[in-house]
Amino acid sequence: MITIWNDFLYTPLFNLLIWIYNGWADGNLGWSVIYLTVILRTVLLPFSLINEYNKTKNEALYREIKEIEKVYQNDDILKKQEIRQAMKKRRVQPWAKAVVLGIQALVLVLLYQVFIGGLKGDKIIETLYPSIAWPGVINTNFYGFELGMTHDIIWSGIVGIFLLVEIYINLRRFKGGIERKDLTYFILFPTFIFILLWIIPMVKSLFILTSLIFSVVVGNIARLFFQEIVKRNLVKLPKN
Secondary structure, eight states: OHHHHIIIIIHHHHHHHHHHHHTTTSSOHHHHHHHHHHHHHHHTHHHHHHHHHHHHHHHHHHHHHHHHHHHTTTOHHHHHHHHHHHHHHTOOOHHHHHHHHHHHHHHHHHHHHIIIIITSHHHHHHHSOTTSOOOOSOOOEETTEETTOSSOHHHHHHHHHHHHHHHHHHHHHHHSSOOGGGHHHHHHHHHHHHHHHHHSOTHHHHHHHHHHHHHHHHHHHHHHHHHHHHHTTTOOOOOO
């Protein structure tokens, strides 16, 4: 199992990271991580698009159920039948989101392994493929921030605030506002992520922030196209 992890997961990712470091990133490991994240999310783009389509259908489903509850408020039996029919008609594929999150979690673990010992001179030489040039001393400074530093409140705070704003915007678009039952998720999830990122090396915050920005850009573009597909089923989506 250790051999599989090192030979097929850790070593290829490490070599790709150093290859980017030597080339596109011009000797800046922070930018190497950003480019690596964009490459990863581009590879996972088909799954991301399926997930965005699911989200668009869920918005339509939520709106449709609200209309059903309003129309059949005095007939519980018919209301339940119509809701079941609506849910059956709008099936989603939750596995797509699981694939994206699972692979990103795997890369996070691999990056953690890189930063707890993989950047030492002898370790780099042992891990590099013959075709990848030795980079010498790795520059882990990213605009004044040390990528391997823990307890960094700034970058973990940026991710926490970004998540808070994103959740708020999504809830407003999905439900028209934040309901009381949503407050726990709205507050605790970004807080939990902030604390977790504060504990581990700052590079994880950079990875997650890049991935979040990628998701927002792709999501907004994809939603414009998927809205039209869903509207063909005569369901009016909430406005932004």
